[in-house]
Amino acid sequence: MAMAQGRVVIVTGAGRGLGRAHALAFAAEGARVVVNDLGVGLDGLPGPDSPAARVVAEIRAGGGEAVEHGGDIATNEGAASLVESALAAFGRLDTLVNNAGFLRDRMLVNLDEDDWDAVVRVHLKGHFLPLKHAAAYWRAEAKAGRAVAARVVNTSSGAGLSGSVGQGNYSAAKAGILALTLVAAAEMGRYGVQVNAIAPAARTRMTERTFAEAMAAPDGGGFDAMAPENVSPLVVWLGSRASAGVTGRVFEAEGGRITVMEGWRPGPTVERGGRWTPAEAGEAAAKLLTRSQAPGAVYGAGE
Numbered sequence: 001m002a003m004a005q006g007r008v009v010i011v012t013g014a015g016r017g018l019g020r021a022h023a024l025a026f027a028a029e030g031a032r033v034v035v036n037d038l039g040v041g042l043d044g045l046p047g048p049d050s051p052a053a054r055v056v057a058e059i060r061a062g063g064g065e066a067v068e069h070g071g072d073i074a075t076n077e078g079a080a081s082l083v084e085s086a087l088a089a090f091g092r093l094d095t096l097v098n099n100a101g102f103l104r105d106r107m108l109v110n111l112d113e114d115d116w117d118a119v120v121r122v123h124l125k126g127h128f129l130p131l132k133h134a135a136a137y138w139r140a141e142a143k144a145g146r147a148v149a150a151r152v153v154n155t156s157s158g159a160g161l162s163g164s165v166g167q168g169n170y171s172a173a174k175a176g177i178l179a180l181t182l183v184a185a186a187e188m189g190r191y192g193v194q195v196n197a198i199a200p201a202a203r204t205r206m207t208e209r210t211f212a213e214a215m216a217a218p219d220g221g222g223f224d225a226m227a228p229e230n231v232s233p234l235v236v237w238l239g240s241r242a243s244a245g246v247t248g249r250v251f252e253a254e255g256g257r258i259t260v261m262e263g264w265r266p267g268p269t270v271e272r273g274g275r276w277t278p279a280e281a282g283e284a285a286a287k288l289l290t291r292s293q294a295p296g297a298v299y300g301a302g303e
């Protein structure tokens with residue numbers, strides 16, 4: 001049996017790039033797909049086309065089942081109608097892939113409040129709201145005594161894991177998505193919902209110019225490591241019944257490589273059983289730092 005046979009899957013921002021690849025990969029594994037995309041430009045401003053309709057047509061042309069949802073997932077209305085559209089079209093919801101987003105890159109000193117708000121909104125709130133509406137449905141299902149094997153796959157980024165120069169808004173939102181993933185996994189496990197996150201890297205309009213060399217397809221054939229389709233197999237597995245027992249985890253996925261990311265943990269520590277003076281606290285902290293691992297590099301630092 002195909003891995004996602006019979007499942008109903010929502011993919012946000014599925015009109016192009018990684019979301020499109022995920023939607024097609026789920027359909028190829030037997031899922032019925034709700035293809036969401038607002039069709040905005042790279043900076044989130046209104047775009048001229050509706051890419052979700054094209055992906056729906058592609059899935060149908062391949063013999064699969066899909067419906068389009070063109071709403072904004074970072075609004076309560078858009079997120080609610082997204083979940084409703086899965087229920088209206090297919091009568092159930094099994095998997096939510098939160099993926100939609102856009103960039104407004106600036107150094108922090110040049111970052112306008114609007115660019116901060118827009119990017120934090122689309123990524124962080126754009127994960128929370130669909131998650132909340134899907135969770136309400138799954139909790140009601142579980143309370144009604146029906147078996148739930150639901151999956152949520154969130155989309156973080158290397159920028160959220162390590163920080164990225166010129167992307168303070170995006171890095172903060174993507175780091176927030178990691179914490180949201182941990183909380184959602186802990187809160188929703190009792191209802192049969194697993195929540196994990198990926199940090200992908202692939203050639204899409206988001207990366208094809210900034211990282212043109214690293215993202216290019218190889219000349220003369222061979223494995224096209226940066227094709228977005230390489231990230232989707234892990235997402236399909238995380239979104240299927242086959243990943244039973246895996247929750248609250250973060251994976252990097254790029255080309256042919258999958259890495260489990262291990263997060264913040266306590267390092268060297270000292271307890272004095274009372275309050276430090278600032279001078280004593282500084283001395284103690286400096287000593288601890290000599291015994292600790294150096295932090296990982298921030299993307300783009302020192303370039």
Ligand SMILES: NC(=O)c1ccc[n+]([C@@H]2O[C@H](COP(=O)([O-])OP(=O)(O)OC[C@H]3O[C@@H](n4cnc5c(N)ncnc54)[C@H](O)[C@@H]3O)[C@@H](O)[C@H]2O)c1
Nearest residue numbers: 013017018038039040072073099100101157201202204206
């Ligand atoms: N491409 C990479 O290497 C990379 C790396 C790390 C993380 N990511 C993340 O992967 C996800 C997909 O990015 P991509 O590279 O495929 O970019 P993309 O621009 O090709 O696709 C994103 C899609 O989201 C849609 N969208 C934006 N705002 C929306 C909204 N409010 N409601 C509904 N749809 C909306 C856009 O119209 C677009 O089609 C993003 O969350 C991105 O931050 C990508």
